[in-house]
Amino acid sequence: MKCRKCGDTAVLELRRHNAAFCAPDFLEFFRNQVREAIRKYRMFTSDEPILVAVSGGKDSLALWDVLIGEGYRTTGLYLDLGIFDYSVESRAKCEAFAAAHGVPLLVRRVEEEVGAPVPVIKSVTRRPPCSGCGLSKRYLMNRVALDEGLPVVATGHNLDDEAATLFGSVMHWQMDALPRQSPALPSTHPKLVRRVKPLYRLSERETAAYAFLRKIDYIVEECPFAVGATSIAHKETLNRLEDASPGAKHNFLFGFLEKARPAFERAEAVELHECARCGQVTTGTLCAFCKLADQVKRSI
Ligand code: Q46
Ligand code: ZN
Numbered sequence: 589m590k591c592r593k594c595g596d597t598a599v600l601e602l603r604r605h606n607a608a609f610c611a612p613d614f615l616e617f618f619r620n621q622v623r624e625a626i627r628k629y630r631m632f633t634s635d636e637p638i639l640v641a642v643s644g645g646k647d648s649l650a651l652w653d654v655l656i657g658e659g660y661r662t663t664g665l666y667l668d669l670g671i672f673d674y675s676v677e678s679r680a681k682c683e684a685f686a687a688a689h690g691v692p693l694l695v696r697r698v699e700e701e702v703g704a705p706v707p708v709i710k711s712v713t714r715r716p717p718c719s720g721c722g723l724s725k726r727y728l729m730n731r732v733a734l735d736e737g738l739p740v741v742a743t744g745h746n747l748d749d750e751a752a753t754l755f756g757s758v759m760h761w762q763m764d765a766l767p768r769q770s771p772a773l774p775s776t777h778p779k780l781v782r783r784v785k786p787l788y789r790l791s792e793r794e795t796a797a798y799a800f801l802r803k804i805d806y807i808v809e810e811c812p813f814a815v816g817a818t819s820i821a822h823k824e825t826l827n828r829l830e831d832a833s834p835g836a837k838h839n840f841l842f843g844f845l846e847k848a849r850p851a852f853e854r855a856e857a858v859e860l861h862e863c864a865r866c867g868q869v870t871t872g873t874l875c876a877f878c879k880l881a882d883q884v885k886r887s888i
Pocket of ligand 2: 863865866867868874877878
């Protein structure tokens with residue numbers, strides 16, 4: 589197998605691109621995909637500071653690595669979910685990465701912000717752990733970005749994540765989720781920062797290869813609550829399709845973004861208010877985060 593670019597021995601074959609690359613040319617291919625994502629969706633300009641949400645996993649640390657390499661001004665944000673050893677270890681990976689690269693890392697603890705860590709929120713709400721966890725993460729990313737004066741939050745979602753989310757939304761025809769499925773969500777209120785996913789063009793296998801070749805020390809274990817999550821079942825289904833037909837995931841996601849998404853965009857925008865308690869954006873009187881914090885407070 590030869591590198592498509594230079595003819596050297598290839599280390600990685602990318603069937604969906606019908607190509608193989610040597611290590612340096614793969615790294616360049618990877619960075620080019622990130623550059624293309626940033627350019628195509630005008631995610632941020634070269635002088636805008638960026639909050640990079642990092643979990644300690646391969647995707648978010650690979651993203652941070654590329655953005656630092658490209659010369660962007662970045663601040664990392666690690667949200668400590670309080671999920672046993674997983675959180676202890678993943679926080680250590682983020683701190684080590686930040687120290688090695690000389691970049692700032694902010695840490696916020698869900699236990700402090702909501703009143704209890706994710707495993708307790710799960711029992712209090714009697715809902716799947718990812719529900720309270722996801723809500724808290726989205727809320728805190730936005731609030732920290734606002735507090736720090738950073739106009740945009742970048743997350744490490746990759747092509748597999750995005751295709752699996754889209755698959756789930758289509759399976760249940762979640763009409764409110766479909767228009768929000770995008771590599772870049774604009775700010776629709778002064779208290780909402782932009783959210784972008786610069787890795788949406790790269791597969792999980794590709795981010796793993798990038799992290800390996802760049803010698804990034806990341807947490808390999810998944811969150812213990814990820815086991816049995818429907819998103820994992822969706823990923824497995826899509827992987828089987830991908831095996832049978834390379835490029836299936838890419839076509840599914842990119843086809844949606846280019847051809848179908850505009851049709852799902854709601855004609856009238858929902859009216860946004862500021863939460864009576866915390867001032868963050870909500871469609872009601874109290875935001876979902878404050879309601880969750882109340883529920884936690886009442887039951888512990
Ligand atoms: S951290 Fe939180 Fe994920 Fe764990 S509880 Fe679910 S949402 S799986 S990315
Ligand atoms: Zn609130």
